[in-house]
Amino acid sequence: MAFDSDTLNTIYASTQGFCHRCRRKLAFSRFGLHDGRGAWDIDAVSPHPKVTALLPGCLRCVQKPTPRRLPKSAPVPVAGDDKPAARPETGGEPSAHEDEPIGDTALVGGAAGAVIGGLWGAVLGGLIAIGLQLWG
Numbered sequence: 001m002a003f004d005s006d007t008l009n010t011i012y013a014s015t016q017g018f019c020h021r022c023r024r025k026l027a028f029s030r031f032g033l034h035d036g037r038g039a040w041d042i043d044a045v046s047p048h049p050k051v052t053a054l055l056p057g058c059l060r061c062v063q064k065p066t067p068r069r070l071p072k073s074a075p076v077p078v079a080g081d082d083k084p085a086a087r088p089e090t091g092g093e094p095s096a097h098e099d100e101p102i103g104d105t106a107l108v109g110g111a112a113g114a115v116i117g118g119l120w121g122a123v124l125g126g127l128i129a130i131g132l133q134l135w136g
Contacts, residue, residue: 003042008028008031009028011042011054011055011056012026012028012031012040012056014055014056015055015056017056018056019040019056019057019058019061020043020045020055020056020057020061021043021057021058021061022058022060022061024058024060025038026038026039026040026056026058027039027040034059035059038058039058039059040056040057040058040059040062041056041057041059041062042054042055042056042057042062043055043056043057043061043062
């Protein structure tokens with residue numbers, strides 16, 4: 001498809017003369033050339049199924065296939081079998097608080113905080129106890 005100079009200028013100016021993928025500087029006079037510094041071509045990008053945008057791209061980026069992005073709601077494919085990952089061996093005994101439910105830890109911490117600091121102490125004590133169990 002042939003483009004007139006106004007259309008080429010608009011496409012080139014849409015990214016201020018830089019490749020829309022790698023941000024290399026492009027030379028307007030090098031449009032359509034297949035070698036050299038600043039050579040560029042038009043890359044058709046579809047940000048939406050019903051929209052196609054024409055953007056400038058350097059030859060290195062235009063010739064590479066665009067990576068296909070998964071929608072955010074799509075599950076991520078998992079390579080390998082469906083077995084759960086094995087726990088790494090640490091070489092020692094598992095600590096006692098790993099098997100303890102978080103609710104019990106928060107209850108004990110909240111009770112200790114309530115004795116020391118009333119209602120706010122109970123809230124803070126519960127949060128500190130959960131934090132110590134998870135990261136301690």
